[in-house]
Amino acid sequence: MYGGAKAVFYALSRSSFLKRLASRYGMAGGASFARRFIAGETIEDAIAAAKRLEAQGLLLTLDYLGESVETLDEAVAATREYVRLMDLIVASGIERNISLKLTQLGIDVDRATCVDNLRRILEPAGRHGFYVRIDMEHSRYTAMTLEIFETLWAQQYRKLGVALQAYLFRTEQDVRRLNALGAQVRLVKGAYKEPPSIAYKQKADVDAAFLRLARLLLDEGTSPAIATHDERLIDAVRAYVDQRRIGRDQFEFQMLYGIRRDLQASLVAAGYRMRVYVPFGREWFPYFMRRLGERPANLGFVVRALLRER
Numbered sequence: 001m002y003g004g005a006k007a008v009f010y011a012l013s014r015s016s017f018l019k020r021l022a023s024r025y026g027m028a029g030g031a032s033f034a035r036r037f038i039a040g041e042t043i044e045d046a047i048a049a050a051k052r053l054e055a056q057g058l059l060l061t062l063d064y065l066g067e068s069v070e071t072l073d074e075a076v077a078a079t080r081e082y083v084r085l086m087d088l089i090v091a092s093g094i095e096r097n098i099s100l101k102l103t104q105l106g107i108d109v110d111r112a113t114c115v116d117n118l119r120r121i122l123e124p125a126g127r128h129g130f131y132v133r134i135d136m137e138h139s140r141y142t143a144m145t146l147e148i149f150e151t152l153w154a155q156q157y158r159k160l161g162v163a164l165q166a167y168l169f170r171t172e173q174d175v176r177r178l179n180a181l182g183a184q185v186r187l188v189k190g191a192y193k194e195p196p197s198i199a200y201k202q203k204a205d206v207d208a209a210f211l212r213l214a215r216l217l218l219d220e221g222t223s224p225a226i227a228t229h230d231e232r233l234i235d236a237v238r239a240y241v242d243q244r245r246i247g248r249d250q251f252e253f254q255m256l257y258g259i260r261r262d263l264q265a266s267l268v269a270a271g272y273r274m275r276v277y278v279p280f281g282r283e284w285f286p287y288f289m290r291r292l293g294e295r296p297a298n299l300g301f302v303v304r305a306l307l308r309e310r
């Protein structure tokens with residue numbers, strides 16, 4: 001069921017008919033269904049959401065949605081949008097932290113141009129003291145993403161981190177290598193459809209790998225981010241850091257916008273660093289479908305919202 005629901009929603013996420021339908025209804029009004037998970041379509045919407053989160057003691061990272069761009073023009077447009085976003089973040093006074101995807105910067109079109117685009121973002125990011133996190137996408141990009149990250153790291157880009165996915169068999173080796181570099185990792189379970197030859201398929205196996213890797217990051221890594229809404233795993237991490245006397249400033253929890261807001265608030269109240277990933281932009285459909293696939297019960301919420309709106 002775990003993999004099955006994900007696979008169905010993954011297939012649906014590629015449907016252009018559904019995308020048109022969702023674009024029409026999903027973000028139309030203030031209470032539209034996609035707004036639960038996406039901060040809005042504009043940078044201004046995202047900054048307003050970020051300010052509300054900061055007022056609650058939450059940290060944040062802003063993600064300009066978009067992925068799998070097919071032309072260099074689109075990749076350059078996304079790069080410009082990130083640069084504009086950083087200017088507006090600086091002007092707004094919110095925390096300077098962004099997340100991005102290499103397929104949005106054109107890795108599918110031309111790897112060298114993608115790296116150039118990333119540098120175009122890192123240059124003003126460095127000047128303004130931004131932290132930049134590279135999301136991890138489908139396994140066809142894992143090696144490339146890590147090569148690019150490690151090259152830039154070697155070139156002294158130090159306010160740069162990357163995400164690693166616990167469901168991939170290779171990740172333990174990647175964690176050990178990045179720990180040795182002193183690089184910062186965001187650990188996630190993994191959100192894409194992967195074959196059993198390279199990834200755990202059962203939830204219990206993914207969870208066990210996540211906890212094993214989280215401990216490795218907490219013991220030997222640098223400021224790791226433990227990114228999950230899984231309360232059992234969060235409790236296990238809390239117990240582990242207590243037992244090992246790891247300070248609360250040595251790591252952070254991360255969750256997605258709109259998911260387990262109760263748990264986000266209780267972690268802040270308990271004195272943990274808790275960062276919320278705030279996605280925004282017009283290209284929200286694939287992101288939204290991944291969130292539905294993780295928890296098919298969300299579909300009921302969407303259908304109820306649609307019935308109310310129409």
Ligand SMILES: Cc1cc2nc3c(=O)[nH]c(=O)nc-3n(C[C@H](O)[C@H](O)[C@H](O)COP(=O)(O)OP(=O)(O)OC[C@H]3O[C@@H](n4cnc5c(N)ncnc54)[C@H](O)[C@@H]3O)c2cc1C
Pocket residue numbers: 134135136137163165188189190191192227228229230231254255256259260276277290291292294295298
């Ligand atoms: C900050 C952050 C960044 C991420 N970056 C990446 C990335 O770069 N690459 C990548 O592949 N994946 C990324 N992910 C997604 C991740 O891989 C998982 O798909 C996602 O976090 C769901 O897994 P989970 O750890 O919450 O555990 P699950 O076992 O899926 O869920 C545990 C519990 O969390 C709650 N929950 C989980 N998902 C939802 C939802 N959609 N709606 C409502 N409740 C939910 C439910 O209560 C559920 O029982 C990121 C996740 C976070 C939090």
